[in-house]
Amino acid sequence: MTTETTPTTNIFGIRAIIEAIESGSSINKIYLQKGLRGELFYELNKLIKTNNLTTSMVPVEKLDRLSKNSNHQGAVAQISPVEFYDLEELIEKTVESDKIPLFLLLDQVSDVRNFGAIIRTAECSGVNGIIIQKNGSAPVNAETIKTSAGAAFKIPICKVDHIKDALFLLQASDIKTVAATEKTEDSVYDIDFKQPIAIIMGSEHRGVNPSILKMVDYKAKLPLLGEIASLNVSVACGVLLYEAVRQRIVVGS
Template identity: 60%
Template sequence: MKEKTNTIFGIYPVKEALASKVIFDKVFIQKGVDSDKIENLIKDLERENIAVSIVPFEKLNRLTKGNHQGIVAVTSPVAFHSLEDVVEKALANKKNPLFLILDQITDVRNFGAILRTGECTGVDAVIIQKSGGAPVSGDTVKTSAGAIFKIPICKVEHIKDAIFYMQGSGITTVAATEKTQTDIYSLDLTMPLAIIMGSEEKGVSKSVLNLVDQKASLPLLGEINSLNVSVACGAFLYEVTRQRRL
């Protein structure tokens, strides 16, 4: 496997990158590693609100062939934005801002495609969780056709926190799910809006579905009972666009 250019591995390189204010997307630590230096580095990373995942030795070996010393960091090509700042700015500058919340989208190609469609439909920001989702990497840049540089991305500890914040700011939250009889075309989507898209395998999580203001589905007229998440997201976003152009 070819070594990825967006990884930094080894205790001292990661420590130096952190001190140099390199933007991290995720940091992977070997499960069971016994090192005071790594323990201290974990504390430094957490102090900077950088997501740390404990993973098997084999995971690190897949990320790099080098002597990783039990730690591999994945850097990000973009800086992340504060959810509060982005929402406040959007509400101040637009009558009906539009946000996307991604609940554990794991495929980098889907993530990139969603960013591309989001930029084309005027989405004001994309909100993702710090852990569990697709990395913000060079592959994301390529699949998004550069849209990643044009649309703010916010990282939050928990998706539910973002939903509560949106609702408290007067933004209606709509989850895309097949677990409803209400289709997207029957909803009014002209108000300040946040659309929640779920993971490729499980969709929007049950705990999130219990919080949203509305649930909406897409009509499926064939024998296959689901759509690719990036395709479904495009359909939702363009229905928003259609309604707002009327």
């Protein structure tokens, strides 16, 4: 269940962050002071590695700004304003419903504005859930929520250790996977989106990871008739999602 809280909350202090992790809070990112040492820090670092949390080593000045000059002890964590869904449960619930499953996987889309725009389009086009990777993905923070026009509170978002984990679960539930990539001769308009399907969009700079491309059922590219070699990822995502909507509307009419 998502919780309609607003902007990302910052918590600071090593002990407070340790307790937040141990309580299961959804943490976007932990900022640590460069050169931090000590027994409590090592305890925190162990939890960070165990839970595969994203961290960034920063100068003390940044921590001062994030904590508004409070006693941060060299550590500040950003708590996500939404709760993340369990992917296995969401797939099961979706498959059991009377709707044709439509999922969206983001392979390390890292820009928060792109992420927010994608969330908004996904909600408008009836996507059952968005799947992101714990590391390397844009956080669900205040800017993401603003760009999504609040859609981040209305659509399930799942975090996985690796996109491959999600692909295995989806394919095991007979949900076909299609990756948006220029490394194919197949057009997006050749894909049957009327079947249970999950669309994979790649990062802004690299696209879909080659190891992911080897696993998917289909690859699809968008026709580009101008001189620019690619579309913005949020725009490309919208094209694919609304091709799925178009096909499904035609079937349902």
